[in-house]
Amino acid sequence: MNAFTKHSGVVMPLDRVNVDTDQIIPKQFLKRVERDGYEDFLFFDWRFNEDGTPNKDFVLNHPGYKDASVLVAGRNFGCGSSREHAPWALQQYGFKAIISPSYADIFYNNCFQNGLLPVTLDEVSVAHITAQAKEIPGYAVTVDLENCVVSDNEGFSVSFSLDEFKQYCMLNGLDDIGITLQDEDAITAFEARRG
Amino acid sequence: MPGKTMFDKIWDAHVVSEEPGKPSVIYVDLHLVHEVTSNQAFDGLRLAKRGVRRPDLTMATADHDIPTTDRSKPIEDPIAVQQLEHLANDTKEFNIQFADMHSPLNGIVHVVGPEQGNTQPGKVIVCGDSHTATHGAFGAFALGIGTSEVEHVLATQTLRQNKHKTMQVDVNGPLPFGVTPKDLILAIIGQIGIAGGTGYVIEYTGQAIREMSMEGRMTVCNMSIEGGARAGMVAPDETTFEYMRGRANVPQGDAFDEAVEKWKLLPSDDDAVYDAVVTIDAASLEPHLTWGTNPGQVTSITGSVPDPSSFADPADRESAERALDYMALEANTPMTEIPIDRVFIGSCTNSRIEDLRAAAEVAKGRKVSSHVGAMVVPGSYAIKQQAEAEGLDKIFLDAGFEWRNAGCSMCLAMNPDHLEPGERSASTSNRNFEGRQGKGGRTHLVSPQMAAAAAIAGHFVDIRDWEG
Ligand code: SF4
Numbered sequence: 001m002n003a004f005t006k007h008s009g010v011v012m013p014l015d016r017v018n019v020d021t022d023q024i025i026p027k028q029f030l031k032r033v034e035r036d037g038y039e040d041f042l043f044f045d046w047r048f049n050e051d052g053t054p055n056k057d058f059v060l061n062h063p064g065y066k067d068a069s070v071l072v073a074g075r076n077f078g079c080g081s082s083r084e085h086a087p088w089a090l091q092q093y094g095f096k097a098i099i100s101p102s103y104a105d106i107f108y109n110n111c112f113q114n115g116l117l118p119v120t121l122d123e124v125s126v127a128h129i130t131a132q133a134k135e136i137p138g139y140a141v142t143v144d145l146e147n148c149v150v151s152d153n154e155g156f157s158v159s160f161s162l163d164e165f166k167q168y169c170m171l172n173g174l175d176d177i178g179i180t181l182q183d184e185d186a187i188t189a190f191e192a193r194r195g
Numbered sequence: 196m197p198g199k200t201m202f203d204k205i206w207d208a209h210v211v212s213e214e215p216g217k218p219s220v221i222y223v224d225l226h227l228v229h230e231v232t233s234n235q236a237f238d239g240l241r242l243a244k245r246g247v248r249r250p251d252l253t254m255a256t257a258d259h260d261i262p263t264t265d266r267s268k269p270i271e272d273p274i275a276v277q278q279l280e281h282l283a284n285d286t287k288e289f290n291i292q293f294a295d296m297h298s299p300l301n302g303i304v305h306v307v308g309p310e311q312g313n314t315q316p317g318k319v320i321v322c323g324d325s326h327t328a329t330h331g332a333f334g335a336f337a338l339g340i341g342t343s344e345v346e347h348v349l350a351t352q353t354l355r356q357n358k359h360k361t362m363q364v365d366v367n368g369p370l371p372f373g374v375t376p377k378d379l380i381l382a383i384i385g386q387i388g389i390a391g392g393t394g395y396v397i398e399y400t401g402q403a404i405r406e407m408s409m410e411g412r413m414t415v416c417n418m419s420i421e422g423g424a425r426a427g428m429v430a431p432d433e434t435t436f437e438y439m440r441g442r443a444n445v446p447q448g449d450a451f452d453e454a455v456e457k458w459k460l461l462p463s464d465d466d467a468v469y470d471a472v473v474t475i476d477a478a479s480l481e482p483h484l485t486w487g488t489n490p491g492q493v494t495s496i497t498g499s500v501p502d503p504s505s506f507a508d509p510a511d512r513e514s515a516e517r518a519l520d521y522m523a524l525e526a527n528t529p530m531t532e533i534p535i536d537r538v539f540i541g542s543c544t545n546s547r548i549e550d551l552r553a554a555a556e557v558a559k560g561r562k563v564s565s566h567v568g569a570m571v572v573p574g575s576y577a578i579k580q581q582a583e584a585e586g587l588d589k590i591f592l593d594a595g596f597e598w599r600n601a602g603c604s605m606c607l608a609m610n611p612d613h614l615e616p617g618e619r620s621a622s623t624s625n626r627n628f629e630g631r632q633g634k635g636g637r638t639h640l641v642s643p644q645m646a647a648a649a650a651i652a653g654h655f656v657d658i659r660d661w662e663g
Contacts (some may be wrong), residue, residue, distance in 0.1 A: 016517070017510040018489055022628040027609045031260060031274040033234040033281045035280045045630050050616070074510055076390040079423070079489070080628060082232065082325040084341040105393055105425045106325055106339055106659060113343035156251040163357065165217045165633070177245070180220060187248075187353055190222055 002115030003173030007096045008142040011133040012059060021107060023085040024078065038060030039091035064137050072099040072129045078107025081125075086112070087089060091116045097143045099150065101126050112166050115173060119143060127157045132156075145171055168172035198464025200361050203463070203634040205336045209319045211330055211353055218355040224318040225330075226289065226348050228255035229304045230282040231609070232323030236346035239286040240285040247289040248352040252326045253415065254313060255293040257287050258303045259609045263572050264601035266296055266302040275610070283507040289349075302575020302601045305543035309413065310577055312442030316431040316458040321348055326543050326625065331428035332412035333435055334461050336396065339428045340437035359396045359425065360470040366401035368477040375553070376411035377405065377545060377623065377642035379475070380418040381483035381493045389491035393425030395471065398463065400427050403477040409438040410549035417544045418625050430462035437590055482658055484530060485627045485640045487518035492627075494530060496645070496657045502526035522637050523617070523631055530656050533639070535600075536621040537631070538650040539570035540596075540643055542606035545623035546574030548581050550643040557647035557661065563595035564653030570597035570612070572604040608633045621649040 046058045054061040069090040072089065076085060077100040087110045097117040100171045120124070121129075131151065133139045141152045145167060151157035169176070180187075199207070206221070213219040226249075233255070240246070247253060261277040262268075270276050279295070286293035294300035300307060305326055308314040316334035321327060323345040330337035340354065348354055361533040364383055368378075384391075394493065397419050404412065412429045419427030429435075436455050439445050446454045481495035492515070494501065503515035519526065524533070540546070540554050549574060563569045569589050573579040580603055582588055588598045605612040606624040614636025615619055623646050624631075639651065644658045 017514055019624075020489065020608075020628045022626070022631050026634070027607050027629055028600060030231050031278045031609065033238075033278055035235040035238065043499070045634055045651050061520065069443060072212065074425070075394070078323065079389060082323055082339040084232070084235075084343060102390060102393065104390070104423065106420075110341035110343065113341060163218075164604065176355055177243070177347050177350050180355060183212055184351075186220065187222070187351060191352075192210045194222075 001113070001173045001175055004096070004115050004117050004145050004170045006142065006144045006146065007069065007088065008140055009096060010067050010138055010140050011070045011072050011129060012065040012068035013130045013133040014059060014071060015130055016071040018076045018079055019073055020080035021078055021083050021086040022080055025083065025089045025159065030085055035088065036092060037119060038085055039092040039094070042089040042093045043100050069096045070099065070127060070141055070143065071095050072133060073099040075123070077103050079104040082106045082110070084110045087111045087114050087116045099126060099129060112170060113176065115170065117143060117145060117170060119160050121150065121158060121160055127154065196467045198466040200463040200467040200469060201334060201398060201428060201461050202336060202359070202361050203467070205317055205319065206358060208271065208317070218633070219359045221319060221355045221356050223310070223321050223348050223352050223354055224252060225313055225320045227304045227308055227322035227327070228253060228282070228319065228345070230257050230268040230278050230323070231323065232260045232342050233285065234278060234281045236323070236342050236349060237289070239346040240349055245350045247291065247349045250290045250541040253291045253349070254308070254351065255282060256301055256304050256307055257282060257294070257296050259603045259607065261296040261359045261602045262610050263602050263604045263612060265289040266600055271358060271611070272605070298444055299576050302542045302577065303546065303603055305417065306546060306574035306578065309333065309409070310442070310575055311444035315439070315445065316435065317461050321354060325420045326417050328425065328427045329413050329417040329543055331419070331426050332409060332416040334428060334431035334458065336394070336426055336428065339420065360394055362397045362424065362471040362473065363390060363469040364397050364399050364473045364475065364476045366399065366403040366477050368402055368615070369406055369478050371480060372402045373482055373662055374480045375405055375482070375642040375644060378480060378483040379477070380415045381485065381490065381640065382480050383475060384422045384490050385483070385493040386475065387422050389421060389489050390423040392419060392422040395424050396426040396428065397424045398469070399427060400426055404429055405432065409434060410547040413547065418490065420430055421625055430459045430612070443529065463589055473521060482645055484644065484645060484655060486522065486524060486530065487515065487639055488521055488627055488629050490625065490640060492518055492625060496530055498530055500524045500526055500528045500530070531657060534619070534654045535567060535621050535639070535649050536618045537568060537614055538618055538646050539572070539605040539624065540570070540646050541572030541574065541604050542624035543574065544625045545643050546578065548578050550623065551578070551582050551587050554643040554647040555590045555619070557658070558594040558596065558651065559590050559642050561594055561651045563650045567650050567653055569595065569650040570605070571601055572599045573601045575601045605632050607631060621646045621655065
């Protein structure tokens with residue numbers, strides 16, 4: 001897994017609540033057996049018109065957000081299915097971090113499995129970052145996982161919290177399976193105990 | 196010290212190791228696998244030269260991609276073929292039981308687990324699928340996981356988890372006439388909101404739940420995720436044991452009775468304390484259906500499409516506006532005046548024998564409206580067989596419904612079954628997200644009875660006017 005320590009990047013505002021995983025990556029792309037190559041399918045139905053041309057009204061297609069690598073979105077981001085294709089698509093498109101007031105459980109966990117950082121901030125901070133990203137061309141933030149701070153060049157700075165173990169794994173790019181297997185004896189003992 | 200909840204008891208019995216500040220390592224008793232969320236996990240195992248620790252606790256089925264039409268013909272979609280072959284090869288290589296689409300054990304993953312008796316009280320059950328919560332209806336802790344976690348379970352037979360909070364949803368009184376478990380869960384989601392259960396495991400309690408069949412309990416638990424909860428559960432009781440008795444993979448004879456004695460210890464202690472409690476007054480419930488693009492955008496059949504301006508929260512208002520736009524609905528339209536084009540009776544929420552019987556009872560002797568296309572997709576091969584033995588297929592076919600082979604079908608339309616852009620469906624599935632049943636399709640979630648009635652009338656109807 002990729003380690004995440006600190007990232008600065010342009011912010012793309014997706015000013016909607018309850019963005020579900022069916023929107024992040026529609027089902028027709030889940031038949032692929034690969035783990036990569038999902039970037040072109042991210043937000044597919046919002047992003048492209050019926051004839052395959054880019055939908056100019058969708059924020060991802062605005063030239064100003066072409067190089068965005070931080071996504072800011074409304075509450076309950078990633079609700080719906082367990083498809084890990086959702087964080088894969090976001091990450092492969094180029095997003096390194098997401099900022100939202102809240103996430104659906106499975107999506108949130110899936111992000112950490114892939115080194116994509118979901119930052120949870122209060123509604124007011126999210127609204128502020130969203131407004132700035134809409135107004136200021138090239139508006140960027142820095143997400144610092146070591147110190148748990150999101151800041152910009154305009155003097156804004158806010159701290160966030162997350163599970164310490166998740167933070168530790170992400171900072172070090174640790175693979176969950178590797179960690180668990182270090183304690184394989186405990187699994188064997190458990191199995192022996194239960195017969 | 197207060198007593199333990201059922202969730203506490205199951206959790207405590209499955210802790211392999213725990214350390215302060217770290218997620219616990221929890222043992223998994225049953226790992227269900229399907230074609231869509233497993234390919235990359237098996238590839239990951241190969242890459243790391245790891246094996247599957249307990250193939251004997253793992254079972255796989257093909258459900259999402261498979262066609263529901265004539266199975267003797269080859270599958271047309273080459274990418275679906277590739278995905279199904281991937282799973283066939285993976286399960287062969289790692290020695291895992293696999294029910295492909297020609298197997299009599301085939302069906303939707305959340306239908307076949309309980310049907311074959313693999314789903315049992317007290318187990319920890321996982322699947323790379325958010326509707327794994329279904330299995331909680333037996334008093335199991337069952338939760339959906341992502342593909343990385345699927346790989347983790349394959350390799351270690353464990354899951355790393357922080358312990359969830361518990362929420363009791365207590366349903367007082369019996370369900371009134373014409374109100375089904377589907378209506379109940381839609382009403383619950385409407386009340387707690389689609390993120391109301393985030394971080395919680397829900398335990399459903401109360402008279403309405405106790406009086407409910409296993410099929411009904413599965414419908415309720417199935418949609419826990421639609422309320423944000425990763426798992427839902429119901430305490431096992433005589434209804435549970437009767438449903439399980441004699442199934443292929445439950446203990447047989449005296450061993451079953453011994454198992455029952457153990458399962459009887461699972462229900463939450465009387466003095467157990469939940470982190471949150473929600474009370475539902477069953478008597479006040481009516482048949483429910485969704486009007487918007489998430490399962491929380493729901494109302495009763497006697498209601499109308501809401502006016503977005505009636506929402507206090509600006510984000511909810513905007514979300515309602517977007518939903519009405521997508522759904523092509525006018526505010527204040529009575530729900531019974533919404534015409535429909537398609538009907539889908541199926542999915543892991545409502546495709547079990549009791550669901551099909553309920554829909555057939557409504558369809559019997561009636562005809563599907565001439566402008567509606569309606570299909571019934573049983574949840575498994577076994578259910579299809581049983582329904583045919585009971586003559587339900589004849590009732591549906593006579594009424595003008597299509598009678599299909601088992602699978603996920605138009606619940607998420609990964610196979611050829613889908614809505615055309617602009618088509619409106621009455622669907623017994625669990626998600627009405629934009630495009631879920633086909634790009635541009637408009638989904639209203641309903642019970643099997645309400646779906647069958649809508650097929651016949653050509654618009655939504657209050658099923659209570661028809662029954663009794
Ligand atoms: S029926 Fe629908 S919700 Fe259930 S497993 Fe299949 S696709 Fe998922």
